Amino acid sequence: MSVLPVITIPDPLLKRVSIDVKDTGGEVRTLAENMRKTMLYHKSCVGIAAVQVGVLVRIIIVDVSLSEKPHRSSGVLTMINPVITYSSGKTSSREGCLSVPDFIGTVTRKKKIEVEYLDLNGCKQFLKTDGFEAVCIQHEIDHLDGKVFLDRVTSLKTDVFRRM
């Protein structure tokens, strides 16, 4: 088990669409464990997608309990082939990313989501969540579709002051 190097923009892999996991066997378990180790290695990191460690498969890990600020958390979520089946509302927050070092931007995302995914045993799971955890899951799923948060910035300001 090891901490893997994280790729950063403008690495072209980050623009690619990841492919579905067909078999949740030992290889996937090892990758997921290494992704978790990598996430824990970086302070305040609350999520990671497989592409960030250079593997183009649809696996994400999210754990918002690792955030410095307290947020409602479902604990460690390892999601294989995650699909958002329902979403509603809008929320804007400041996002950062291991693959976009030293930069934070304001992004608008869905407030509530429902996600279907496979767990490490290959069993179908369903999660209904909102707030920061929902934002993180959307951020990581974006990675699987070749998007980083910079592709979704909706405001240059932190919106404390609205400049008109």
Place this chain on the structure above:
Amino acid sequence: MSKYISLTAIGKDRPGIVGAITKVLYELKCNIEDSTMTILHGQFAMILIVELPLSITLKKLSSDISKKAKRLGLSVSYSPVASVKKKKEKINPYVISVYGADKTGIVYNISKYLAGKKINITDVQTAVTNSKIGKTYIMLIEAQFPEKISVQKVSSELAEISKSLGLSISINKAESSEI
């Protein structure tokens, strides 16, 4: 002579710059109407729109400020502002994100295209991040699009320009969060 002036000051960042400049403004009863202050590559930069009382001349203000500026190593310039517009709603605002390996000409090529389309840039934020594979340039542009323009067409034309420069580009409708 206008009642309003712009004052820009820039110099190596250190404590006391804002305090020194605003002390002079306060003592001369000058009112700061609007301002932006930030650090650019280690240089503290401030731009202020200031209302001068009728009794104070620009010459008086600049001579009082220049004494402090010299001590702080600041370069200061002034210019009259013809009119101060009231704040108004931004029309059709979008945020354009551009990023890729750093090289000269990114800002020029993108802004030249936008100007040709009469897309008005209202804010720009840039950053250079260092990584193992070199420097990455990030530019976020907030701009007002003309009402009748096709955003899809702009998006695909910008994608062409970006491709030739080896950049990634995205356009999103600007939004303000509700606090």
